[in-house]
Amino acid sequence: MxxxxxxxxxxxxxxxxxxxxxxxxxxxxxxxxxxxxxxxxxxxxxxxxxxxxxxxxxxxxxxxxxxxxxxxxxxxxxxxxxxxxxxxxxxxxxxxxxxxxxxxxPGPNAAMMALALSGLPPHPFLFMGFLPPRSAARRAVLERVANAERAGLNATLIFYEAPHRLIASLDDCVAVLGNRAAAVGRELTKRFEEIRRDGLEGLAVHFRTTAPRGEITLVIGPAPDYVATDAELDDALHDALETMSIKDAATSVARALDLPRKQVYARALTLRQDEQSEP
CATH class of the missing domain: 3.40.1010.10 (Tetrapyrrole methylase, N-terminal domain)
Incomplete structure (x- = not known):
């Protein structure tokens, strides 16, 4: 049992x-x-x-x-x-x-309680237990999450953390995942229970001046919708136009970068015209 x-x-x-x-x-x-x-x-x-x-x-x-x-x-x-x-x-x-x-x-669970109180999307979520204690290993785990998000994962993230490592973990999360909405649950169900909601950077600033105590649960909101930069669009189109027609290149790149085909086709036309006008 x-x-x-x-x-x-x-x-x-x-x-x-x-x-x-x-x-x-x-x-x-x-x-x-x-x-x-x-x-x-x-x-x-x-x-x-x-x-x-x-x-x-x-x-x-x-x-x-x-x-x-x-x-x-x-x-x-x-x-x-x-x-x-x-x-x-x-x-x-x-x-x-x-x-x-x-x-x-069944009974109490810190991850579920923190998720419910965080104000962040409750599902889907990804619970990952404790982050590694050392920064390099911690960033490697976060990079794998970021890669999964770039491949389509869209979930609220939940981690357990020790109070003496919280600030370093928040800094690593900002460096790898960006300044997302997040929440730190502390001393859940106890007298001094606290749920602090802010961006990851704001949470790091707060806990630098207010030492975290007790059991910690960190909840991080899903990755924002990714929008390709102009440079990324141009690079993708240059590569596609080497072997494809403008029409096919626009279709392929629009699908790969999740951009409107009309926008990509217009940019492809501009790039081809610029190439043809070069001496």
């Missing part, structure tokens, strides 16, 4: 989640020190076992064997929905392969 737990406010643990945790033989969790207080608050005495990135591969086979033997396990993360930027995927995949029944208790 995959059981979602609160992302901040402990009152968000559902009655169904409490029942599932009580009825399990063992609760698998990232960190027993984090989960134990939540269980104590709700009078849950089920035994805890740690399952995290460092031991999941080695523990999966014996856990599957125990499940086949009739043991009932609940899987929780430190906060929010299991598997979503948290451990558990290997175990769930192995359980599916073994033909075991898997169910889930």
């Amino acid at each position: 995959l059981v979602s737990t609160p992302i901040g406010n402990l009152g968000d643990l559902s009655p169904r989640a409490v029942a599932a945790l009580r009825e399990s033989d063992i609760i698998l969790c990232e960190d027993t020190r984090v989960t134990a207080p939540l269980l104590a608050l709700n009078g849950i005495a089920t035994r805890l076992q740690a399952l995290h990135d460092h031991n999941e591969a080695g523990r999966t086979e014996p856990l599957i064997a125990a499940m086949r033997g009739g043991r009932r396990f609940a899987l929780v993360s430190d906060a929010g929905a299991p598997l979503i930027a948290d451990p558990g995927f290997r175990l769930v995949r192995a359980a599916i392969a073994a033909g075991l029944t898997i169910s889930a208790v």
